[in-house]
Amino acid sequence: MTSQKPLIICDFDGTITMNDNIINIMKTFAPPEWTALKDGVLSKTMSIQEGVGRMFGLLPSSLKEEITRFVIEDAKIRGGFREFVAFVNEHELPFYVVSGGMDFFVYPLLEGIVEKDHIYCNRASFENEFIHIDWPHSCKGTCTNQCGCCKPTVINELCEPDQYIIMIGDSxxxxxxxxxxxxxxxxxxxxxECKEHHLNHMPYHDFHEIKKAIEDVTEVKKWLQNKSAGESLPK
Incomplete structure (x- = not known):
């Protein structure tokens, strides 16, 4: 029984966490100018990279410890995520967190749950007066949307030929x-957006639902059956 190898890509802010950490940071620490930048990103009149970069550029670097402490205390992990990660690890399903969030809060919030080399995110620099964002995973190839952390670029780098790509996100x-x-x-x-663009999708509230649904996905079932049978699987 042949099967496509699954590849699971998961967003962080508002997906793994219950809330959008960047929005909460801005609501708490940023001057009013951040709202227009956020609206520009959501309306797609401004790129994510420009909008998010300028939002963080409103924040003094001196607030690093205060902002970090706020995010760690404020963020709540969505129900079932730890169990979901245990499931994908048990069955050796390729799983990566690809986040438009920043390293100073993404890494500590996922510590002990997801290995660092399976996390892609942006980097915040606090060396100058105001926070500066570096974009180590910016757009390459055919993507010119200035995504910041470009999820299509990361997917193209990770994806092997004929993989079954599962995306989990919210924004x-x-x-x-x-x-x-x-x-x-x-x-x-x-x-x-999935409805508008007629994309194959399923709604979710937590990772218990996602785990149950993924177990019923035909390609995943084939993959797990082949592994259970000890058949040779594509690398």
């Missing part, structure tokens, strides 16, 4: 990745 930063997926688990903004 404007996930739309282009959803278009590349064979199946997208979506909520909030992304759910509406």
């Amino acid at each position: 404007v930063t996930d739309v282009e990745a959803a278009k590349l997926s064979d199946l997208c688990f979506a909520r909030d903004y992304l759910l509406n």
Whole structure:
């Protein structure tokens, strides 16, 4: 029984976490100018890279410890995520977190749950007066959307030929990745976009639902059956 090897890509802010950490940071620490930048990103009149970069550029670097402490205390991991990660690890399903968030809060929040080399995110620099964002995973190839952390670029780097791509997300930063997926688990903004673009998708509230649904995906079932049978699987 042949099968496509699954590849699971998961957003962080608003997906793994219950709330959008960047929005909460801005609401708490940024001057009012951040709202227009956020609206520009959501309306797609401004790129994610420009909008998010300028939002963080409103924040003094001297607030690093205070902002970090706020995010760690404020963020809540969505129900079932730890169990979901245990499931994908047990069955050796390729799983990566690809986040438009920043290293100073993404890494500590996922510590002990997801290995660092399976996390792609942006880097925040606090060396100058105001926070500066570096974009180590910016757009390459055919993507010219200035995504910041470009999820299509990361997917193209990770994806092997003929893989079955599963995307999990919630926001404007996930739309282009959803278009590349064979199946997208979506909520909030992304759910509406999946409907509008007629993408193959399923809504979710927590990772218990996602785990149960993924176990029933035909390609995943074939993959797990082949592994259980000890058949030779494509690398």
